Amino acid sequence: QSSRLLHPETTIIKTPHSVIGGDQFVMMAGPCSVESADHVTRMAEVAKAGGATIVRGGAFKPRTSPYSFQGLGETGLQYLRAAADANDLDMITEVMDDEHVAIVAKYTDIFQIGARNMQNFSLLKAVGQTQIPVALKRGMSATIDDVLNAAEYIAAGGNHQIMLLERGIRTFDNKYTRNTFDLGAVPVLQKLTHYPVIVDPSHAVGEWDLVTPMAMAGVAAGASGMIVEIHDDPTHALSDGPQALKPKTYLKMAQQAFQLHTLM
Ligand code: PEP
Ligand code: MN
Secondary structure, eight states: OOBTTTOOSOOOEEETTEEESSSSOEEEEEOSBOOOHHHHHHHHHHHHHTTOSEEEOBSSOOOSSTTSOOOOTHHHHHHHHHHHHHTTOEEEEEOOOGGGHHHHHTTOSEEEEOGGGTTOHHHHHHHHTSOSOEEEEOOTTOOHHHHHHHHHHHHHTTOOOEEEEEOOBOOSOTTTOSSBOOTTHHHHHHHHBSSOEEEOHHHHHOSHHHHHHHHHHHHHTTOSEEEEEBOSSGGGOSSOGGGOBOHHHHHHHHHHHHHHHHTO
């Protein structure tokens, strides 16, 4: 089902304000976590100003430490929904657990499956039972075939609205970058599957000053869109501050990305 051989046309995913996988480059931006109603609304405005049609934000956060901020839960979903609606944007947010699929489904336009859950098969089956688009992030140590099989778990349930997110893989040298951005995965996944491929330069490199060059590299590699983390006060961000682009930097990067995409 996922194979390009059986389905040569790229899958086009339509959400109320976005077309993913078509000719247009799709920008998704927002804070790592939904922090407050006011903050996420302001970040949605910034996202939109950069040309984003989708605002991101985590309400259920997969933190490495159980003592780190875990997200606002359903309240966060409500804040993100309101921020999206106020700006005529779609929203994307992570669902971490099959128990939460129904509640996240009440609010979101796109489910994000996080890297840590790429092979959470009960979660994949649960989102596969819905008709809500799914953005499947590549696991930290997942091979391309692992990604394809994970996507197949979703498709097997009847949900074919899948996009694949390259967000960097575990690296042997994480002193300067958080992960290794596997740019080669972009054309490889496009060759093997008909699902749109999106790049996440933020998690791939983990440092804000490296995000713009890698974002451009993702566009040049042929991605259908990108998801990027932004924050107006990164030092006080509740998660992933070091990799967040401040509004001005984001706006410049986004403009360059759309421009570069026109050459592709
Ligand atoms: C995120 O998008 O904030 C996130 C936790 O990403 P990943 O699952 O790629 O680590
Ligand atoms: Mn993050």
